[in-house]
Amino acid sequence: MTESPITTALAESVHEVLEKMFFVDLMDPGAAEERTGDIAAEVIFDGDPPGTFRLDLERAAAKSAAADFLGEDPEELTTEQLNEVVCELANMVCGSVLSRIESSATFRLAKPRITPGECPPQAPATASFQALVGGGMLRAEIRMERTVCPGIDESAS
Amino acid sequence: MAYRVLIADDSPVMRSFVRRVIELSGFELSECFEASNGEEALEMLRAEWVDAILTDINMPVVDGEELLRRLAADDVLKSIPAIVISTDATRNRIDRLMALGARGYVTKPFVPETLRAELERTLGVPCD
Numbered sequence: 001m002t003e004s005p006i007t008t009a010l011a012e013s014v015h016e017v018l019e020k021m022f023f024v025d026l027m028d029p030g031a032a033e034e035r036t037g038d039i040a041a042e043v044i045f046d047g048d049p050p051g052t053f054r055l056d057l058e059r060a061a062a063k064s065a066a067a068d069f070l071g072e073d074p075e076e077l078t079t080e081q082l083n084e085v086v087c088e089l090a091n092m093v094c095g096s097v098l099s100r101i102e103s104s105a106t107f108r109l110a111k112p113r114i115t116p117g118e119c120p121p122q123a124p125a126t127a128s129f130q131a132l133v134g135g136g137m138l139r140a141e142i143r144m145e146r147t148v149c150p151g152i153d154e155s156a157s
Numbered sequence: 158m159a160y161r162v163l164i165a166d167d168s169p170v171m172r173s174f175v176r177r178v179i180e181l182s183g184f185e186l187s188e189c190f191e192a193s194n195g196e197e198a199l200e201m202l203r204a205e206w207v208d209a210i211l212t213d214i215n216m217p218v219v220d221g222e223e224l225l226r227r228l229a230a231d232d233v234l235k236s237i238p239a240i241v242i243s244t245d246a247t248r249n250r251i252d253r254l255m256a257l258g259a260r261g262y263v264t265k266p267f268v269p270e271t272l273r274a275e276l277e278r279t280l281g282v283p284c285d
Contacts, residue, residue: 020266021174070170071177084170092265095244099264106249109215 006101006127006142013096014129014140021092022068026131026138037139038062039082040115041090045098047107051126051144053094054115055086057136062086064134087112093140159187160280161206165198165224166191166213166242175211175242175272182273195219199227202234209280210239211263211272214254222257229258238279242267 018024037056044052057065059082066085067074090112098107125141132138162179166172172191179186190205192198196219198210210228214221221241228234240261241254251262261279263272276282 017266020268066170069174081170084168088168088171088174092244095265096246099244099246102247106247107245109244111215 004127006097006144007129009097009100010093010127010140010142011129013093013100014131014138017089017092017096018065018133022065022089024065024068024133026133029130029132029137037137039086041083041087041112042115043090043094043112044110045094045107046110047098047102049144049146051142053090053097053142054140055090055093056139057086057133058138059136061133061136061138064136065089065138083114087114094142097142159185160208160276161188161190162186162276163190163192163198163201163205163207163210164212165193165195165210165216165221167193167216168213169193171213178267178269178272179276182269184273184276195221195224195227198224199234202237207237209276210237211242211276212239214241214243214245214250222254225254225257225259240275240279242272 015026018026038059039062040054040056042052042054062082062085063074063077066077066082069085070077070081091109094109126144128139128141130137130139164172164175166175176189179189190201190207192201194216198212199219212221212224225239228237228239235258238260239258240263241259242263242265243250244265246264254262261275263275
């Protein structure tokens with residue numbers, strides 16, 4: 001099945017952010033089922049269209065990413081540091097995705113927030129992406145409030 | 158010559174990351190100051206001279222856009238180059254911030270070499 005342009009933008013954004021800012025390589029999770037993470041951050045954005053972005057990470061993935069981001073020992077990281085890094089990761093991926101799919105528009109991201117507990121069922125995600133990071137799962141999904149026209153401006157990235 | 162830089166960002170982990178990336182890039186850094194918003198940045202600038210400012214946009218109290226306006230309006234501070242570091246890579250935003258006085262723009266995500274190159278370009282550091 002052909003991947004949608006938004007899914008492609010999401011995957012590319014996750015890859016680029018993690019490789020450039022976190023110095024990690026992603027691994028294909030293969031046929032792993034979708035899993036709820038231990039740490040989740042959400043970003044609400046205004047734009048054309050508006051929507052929400054969510055990032056879920058299993059603790060192993062969060063610790064690996066945060067350790068690489070901060071240059072610290074993963075076992076020395078505090079919960080506060082993990083949460084802050086996950087929020088920053090969500091902010092960067094969300095911004096990167098929106099820049100790819102709304103290149104000529106103006107969008108504004110709200111401050112990312114850690115979402116407590118398991119997220120209640122919502123409308124289906126417009127696009128989602130999953131990968132293994134540091135032995136743990138990372139899942140990113142974006143929900144747009146209305147359909148985005150296909151035909152992403154490739155020159156935006 | 159080593160340079161003094163101010164990092165303005167409301168995220169402590171992002172300030173830590175930017176500082177670390179500057180150091181990793183090999184940029185000649187003598188002092189690195191930090192501020193959690195534009196107002197703190199302006200207060201700090203009244204006490205310390207810096208060669209360049211690296212600023213986020215979305216900050217509380219005084220955001221990056223307002224910081225750029227106030228820097229441009231100050232006869233002394235307007236000479237300090239400000240580089241915006243932002244997730245927003247849209248043309249609209251970049252043009253707007255450059256019109257407010259930003260001398261450089263680095264889009265997240267970035268590699269250390271990109272940040273160093275933008276710092277050196279705005280500071281007029283000769284290429285190696």
